[in-house]
Amino acid sequence: xxxxxxxxxxxxxxxxxxxxxxxxxxxxxxxxxxxxxxxxxxxxxxxxxxxxxxxxxxxxxxxxxxxxxxxxxxx
Amino acid sequence: xxxxxxxxxxxxxxxxxxxxxxxxxxxxxxxxxxxxxxxxxxxxxxxxxxxxxxxxxxxxxxxxxxxxxxxxxxxxxxxxxxxxxxxxxxxxxxxxxxxxxxxxxxxxxxxxxxxxxxxxxxxxxxxxxxxxxxxxxxxxxxxxxxxxxxxxxxxxxxxxxxxxxxxxxxxxxxxxxxxxxxxxxxxxxxxxxxxxxxxxxxxxxxxxxxxxxxxxxxxxxxxxxxxxxxxxxxxxxxxxxxxxxxxxxxxxxxxxxxxxxxxxxxxxxxxxxxxxxxxxxxxxxxxxxxxxxxxxxxxxxxxxxxxxxxxxxxxxxxxxxxxxxxxxxxxxxxxxxxxxxxxxxxxxxxxxxxxxxxxxxxxxxxxxxxxxxxxxxxxxxxxxxxxxxxxxxxxxxxxxxxxxxxxxxxxxxxxxxxxxxxxxxxxxxxxxxxxxxxxxxxxxxxxxxxxxxxxxxxxxxxxxxxxxxxxxxxxxxxxxxxxxxxxxxxxxxxxxxxxxxxxxxxxxxxxxxxxxxxxxxxxxxxxxxxxxxxxxxxxxxxxxxxxxxxxxxxxxxxxxxxxxxxxxxxxxxxxxxxxxxxxxxxxxxxxxxxxxxxxxxxxxxxxxxxxxxxxxxxxxxxxxxxxxx
Numbered sequence: 001x002x003x004x005x006x007x008x009x010x011x012x013x014x015x016x017x018x019x020x021x022x023x024x025x026x027x028x029x030x031x032x033x034x035x036x037x038x039x040x041x042x043x044x045x046x047x048x049x050x051x052x053x054x055x056x057x058x059x060x061x062x063x064x065x066x067x068x069x070x071x072x073x074x075x
Numbered sequence: 076x077x078x079x080x081x082x083x084x085x086x087x088x089x090x091x092x093x094x095x096x097x098x099x100x101x102x103x104x105x106x107x108x109x110x111x112x113x114x115x116x117x118x119x120x121x122x123x124x125x126x127x128x129x130x131x132x133x134x135x136x137x138x139x140x141x142x143x144x145x146x147x148x149x150x151x152x153x154x155x156x157x158x159x160x161x162x163x164x165x166x167x168x169x170x171x172x173x174x175x176x177x178x179x180x181x182x183x184x185x186x187x188x189x190x191x192x193x194x195x196x197x198x199x200x201x202x203x204x205x206x207x208x209x210x211x212x213x214x215x216x217x218x219x220x221x222x223x224x225x226x227x228x229x230x231x232x233x234x235x236x237x238x239x240x241x242x243x244x245x246x247x248x249x250x251x252x253x254x255x256x257x258x259x260x261x262x263x264x265x266x267x268x269x270x271x272x273x274x275x276x277x278x279x280x281x282x283x284x285x286x287x288x289x290x291x292x293x294x295x296x297x298x299x300x301x302x303x304x305x306x307x308x309x310x311x312x313x314x315x316x317x318x319x320x321x322x323x324x325x326x327x328x329x330x331x332x333x334x335x336x337x338x339x340x341x342x343x344x345x346x347x348x349x350x351x352x353x354x355x356x357x358x359x360x361x362x363x364x365x366x367x368x369x370x371x372x373x374x375x376x377x378x379x380x381x382x383x384x385x386x387x388x389x390x391x392x393x394x395x396x397x398x399x400x401x402x403x404x405x406x407x408x409x410x411x412x413x414x415x416x417x418x419x420x421x422x423x424x425x426x427x428x429x430x431x432x433x434x435x436x437x438x439x440x441x442x443x444x445x446x447x448x449x450x451x452x453x454x455x456x457x458x459x460x461x462x463x464x465x466x467x468x469x470x471x472x473x474x475x476x477x478x479x480x481x482x483x484x485x486x487x488x489x490x491x492x493x494x495x496x497x498x499x500x501x502x503x504x505x506x507x508x509x510x511x512x513x514x515x516x517x518x519x520x521x522x523x524x525x526x527x528x529x530x531x532x533x534x535x536x537x538x539x540x541x542x543x544x545x546x547x548x549x550x551x552x553x554x555x556x557x558x559x560x561x562x563x564x565x566x567x568x569x570x571x572x573x574x575x576x577x578x579x580x581x582x583x584x585x586x587x588x589x590x591x592x593x594x595x596x597x598x599x600x601x602x603x604x605x606x607x608x609x610x611x612x613x614x615x616x617x618x619x620x621x622x623x624x625x626x627x628x629x630x631x632x633x634x635x636x637x638x639x640x641x642x643x644x645x646x647x648x649x650x651x652x653x654x655x656x657x658x659x660x661x662x663x664x665x666x667x668x669x670x671x672x673x674x675x676x677x678x679x680x681x682x683x684x685x686x687x688x689x690x691x692x693x694x695x696x697x698x699x700x701x702x703x704x
Contacts, residue, residue, distance in 0.1 A: 006540045008328075042315060042349070045324060046591070047308040048541040055306040065541065071312055071324035072513075072536040 001026055001062035003033065008069045024060060031056045033066060045071035078288035079606040080104065080141040085183040085205060087198065089272055090131060090190030092207045096183075105609060106694055109140020109184065111167055112580040112623030114156035117187050118165065119626060119701065124633045128160040128264075129246055129271040131191035137178065137237070137277060138185040140582035144176035144285050144364070145606045147297050148304060149587025149594070151176055151364040154579070155237075158634075159263040160248040160271075161426070161481050162502035165524045165630045168251075168265055171363035171584055172258030174279060177235035181281030192273040197238075199229060201280040210275040214244060217419040218253045219386065221276055231280045238276035239266040240421025242469050246270050247479045249426035249504070253418060257361060257371060257388035261423040263503060263525050288608025296602050301367040303593040310593050313370040313586055317360070318392035319349035322400075328536070329655035330512035332505075333400045334455060335432040336498050336646045339509055340654035343405025347395055356411050358385040363584070370586055374411050381408035383415060390414035390424075393529070396507035397428025402435055402461050409458035413465055420469040426481060429504030431464045433482045434474065436496040442489065448474050498644045501526030501636065510647045511659050512536070514560045518568045518669060521641045524627035530579065532572045535564075537591055548596040548613065549574060558656075560665040565672045576620035621677075622693045625685045629698050638683045641670050 005020045024033060030049065034041055034056070046069035047054050050061075060066070076082065082104070084097040107113045114136040126132040135157040142150050153175030159166025178186070182203035195210035208228070213221050221238045235255060243250035243266030250266030251259050269275070287293045304310045312320050325331040326344040333341040345351065352372070361371035372389030376382060390398070390411050398404060398413040417424045435455045437443040445452065453460040453474075467475025477485050482504055486497035498505055503526025510517025519532035538546055538555035546555075549570040553563055574590050577583070581603070588594040594602075600613050643661065650658045674681060678689030690698050 008536070008539045008542075041308075042312055042320060043323060045309050045312060045320075046537050046542045046545075048544055051541050051544050053307070053544065056308065056311070057306065067539070067541040069537060069539060069542050070327060071309070071320040072328060072330075072534055 001028070001060070003060050003063070004065045005033070005037070006065065006067045008067075019065070028060055029056070030054060030058050030060060030066065033060065039068065043070055045069055076286060077101065077104070078286050078608045079145060080184050080285070081179065081182055083183050085186045085200070087186060087188050087205070087207070088190045089188060089192040089196065089207070089274060092192070094205050094207075104141055106619075106622070108580055108619050109143065110138055110152070110154040110169065110580045110582045110623070111156065111576070112619055112626065113140070113185055114138040114154045114167060115165065115623060115626035115630060118156060118158065119630055119698065121187065121189065122158060126158060128158040128163065128166070128268060131272065133157050133268055133271070135188040135265070135268050135272065135274070136185060139175045139179050140580065141184070142603060142606045143582040144179035145287065145293065145602070146365045147293070147602060148300055148366040148368060149584035150582065151366060152582040152584055153178065154582070155252050155260040155265040157265060157268040159525065160246070160267045161264040162526045164501050164526060164634055164636055165627050166263035166265055166268065167525050167627070168260040168262040169530065169579055169582070170252070170254060170258045170260040172235075172254045173364045174235040174237045174254035174258070175582060176364045177279040177281060179281070179285060180283050181279045182283060186277065188272065188274065191271065195273045195275050197225065197274065197276040197278060199278045201229070201231070202282055213275045215241060217241065218421055219256060219419055222256060225276060225278050229278060229280065234278050234280045236276050236278045239269045240419060242421040243267055243270040245469075245471055247422065247468070247471065248481055249423045250421050251423040253421060256386055256418065258363065259418075259423070261425060262528065264423075266421050287606055289605040292601070292605035296598060296605060299598065300587070300593055304367045304587070307593040309591055310368055310586070313368050314360070316349040316353060317370045317372045317389075319352045319372065319395065321392040322348040322395060328512060329651065330509040331400050332396055332507045332509050334403055335401060335436045335496060336505065336509070336644060338653060339512065339651050339656055341400040341403070341405075343403070344400065346405040347399045347407050347410060351407055356383055356389070356408060358389070361388070366584070366587065368586055376408055376411070378408060381412040383408065383411050387415045387418050393507050394424040394428070397425050398431070398461055401428050401432040401507060403455040404458045404461055405456070406458040409462060413462055416462065416465050420465070422465065422469055425506050426504040427465060427468065428507075429498065430468065430478045430482055430485065431461055433485065433496050433498065434464060434478055435460070437489065437493050440496070442491045442493050442496075443474070498646065499527065500642065500644065501640050503527050505644065508534070510643050511651055511661055512656055513557045514661055514666070515555070515557075515564055515568045515571060517643050517647060517661060517666070518564070518673065519572065521643050521670060522673065524624075524631050530575065530585065532568060532575050533590055535567065538567070545590045546570065546574075549590075558659060560661060560669050562672060565669050565676060569673060569676045572624065573617050573620045576623055577616055580619050580623045581616070618693065622695065625689060625693055625695060626698070628679070628683070628685055629701050632684050633701050638670065641683060
């Protein structure tokens with residue numbers, strides 16, 4: 001299946017305009033996607049899948065949009 | 076008896092050692108609820124404009140909320156407020172830990188302190204009883220010794236203590252209030268106000284259980300919230316590494332405050348990030364009252380030069396960046412040691428880091444020389460210079476006497492163009508966030524009534540793309556663009572600020588609550604209903620939040636603050652020199668327009684004063700005369 005990933009790690013690149021398509025096995029979870037992309041779970045602050053708050057163990061569906069934002073606020 | 080709170084406000088006059096209890100009615104509690112809103116109420120009622128913040132006329136408020144101490148994660152916070160000796164504006168600062176809940180269990184929702192004790196005292200509040208105790212033996216002690224002494228004197232091991240260190244006694248305008256060694260009302264110099272009143276500490280011990288209106292519902296909500304904390308990504312990260320994860324996140328995105336706010340990328344970031352922290356100095360995780368997140372860190376290190384004791388709390392993000400990247404220091408044990416030193420002495424680490432970075436940049440540019448620093452070099456990157464300066468400041472010794480006044484006054488005293496490197500807003504040093512990479516946060520820094528402040532509004536970056544779904548309950552649907560300064564950003568800020576201020580009024584931790592963390596808007600409303608039994612709503616609690624903001628604004632207006640002070644620092648209007656945001660700056664005119672648009676959207680006039688209509692809407696008619704000053 002294919003999912004669309006929007007990763008906002010580098011703000012100026014305006015990733016919103018350039019989402020990345022990623023091929024995944026059926027039944028893959030968000031955690032599997034992160035492993036494939038080489039992104040540590042610890043580095044993710046905000047995670048949204050197709051408009052809804054999600055968890056790392058959530059299974060993905062074909063054509064899901066995954067939004068990843070690093071820890072960037074607080075103190 | 077009311078549900079969730081005591082219905083009792085303690086008023087203490089230190090001048091004549093008297094106290095009395097006020098019992099406001101439910102409508103009053105529903106209007107002012109707690110924290111920053113309740114504190115602003117008492118400051119407006121009891122303080123006249125132009126009072127010297129370090130005189131007996133200043134009024135000091137410790138304010139829990141109607142829900143502080145409920146058994147839910149994050150419902151632990153309280154506010155300390157007074158007129159600030161650092162800014163001359165509203166002083167206000169929140170902390171978690173155990174002190175707030177204990178004060179509630181001891182029988183009071185808030186304490187209003189007036190006057191000045193003839194000699195050092197501390198307040199001991201236990202099971203409704205109030206004692207003004209002699210603190211002669213405590214004066215001069217650090218926060219650790221003070222806590223130990225009060226535990227011994229009270230015979231209560233579990234007594235919770237909010238105290239000041241020597242920095243507060245010496246009236247350093249960025250001295251903090253600390254509770255139980257690990258939790259800090261850090262900002263705006265509330266420690267100095269305590270010092271000026273000869274008030275060394277407030278200690279609380281209580282065995283009263285707070286009545287919950289619907290105990291079963293509270294239990295169910297607690298389980299739901301704590302279960303969600305285990306899987307909700309921002310909370311998973313906080314549980315695992317606390318706020319230390321921000322160093323990497325911010326450095327990677329080009330907004331890690333570095334070299335006195337000049338740069339957004341720090342070469343030594345890897346040496347101070349969460350991985351290094353947890354490999355080298357991490358001891359254990361710690362928490363606040365009833366909280367499942369456990370974001371607090373404890374550190375320990377057996378080292379001759381930088382020994383770390385886990386009792387003092389580990390440096391969190393703001394401190395790591397303040398004493399670290401802001402000063403170009405990449406020595407993590409030294410940074411943690413600086414944190415420990417500030418905690419023992421009672422200095423706010425954010426302002427202390429800002430002041431040290433200012434001094435280092437003055438030194439770099441020849442404005443300060445070794446003639447000013449007892450022959451010692453204080454260059455950027457020198458960890459031992461950073462530690463030396465903390466001691467000099469806390470002791471108000473040599474160059475430390477000047478730096479102890481904060482960057483604004485220090486620059487005036489030093490002269491020679493030092494103000495070029497003195498970064499503050501309304502006189503307060505900046506928390507460690509760069510507005511060039513999140514202009515909404517920049518608006519928060521500019522508009523916070525306390526001067527530069529990071530708990531005024533949520534960080535734009537979290538709401539990019541579908542991240543904006545976290546704001547749907549507020550009617551925000553357009554993804555937030557961190558770098559833009561336009562009408563969309565103002566709309567985000569107006570609503571985001573209200574959401575964030577809910578937490579400061581109700582005394583709830585941002586790391587557990589809306590809009591980013593595990594609590595959702597609907598469950599938050601349910602929680603407040605279940606605790607208090609009130610028929611409340613998101614509309615109602617947002618109005619409380621706005622009321623708090625408007626009261627704070629009126630306080631500052633009558634002290635003479637206006638649009639000129641609603642600004643950001645020079646450096647944010649200059650291009651970021653390097654990193655992913657190279658070349659990015661905030662357009663000054665666009666920013667001024669955004670501030671003006673915020674006034675309009677908020678029902679304030681062009682001088683930044685809330686209009687008559689706004690005051691009436693918020694049930695603040697009693698401020699009509701004050702507001703028009």
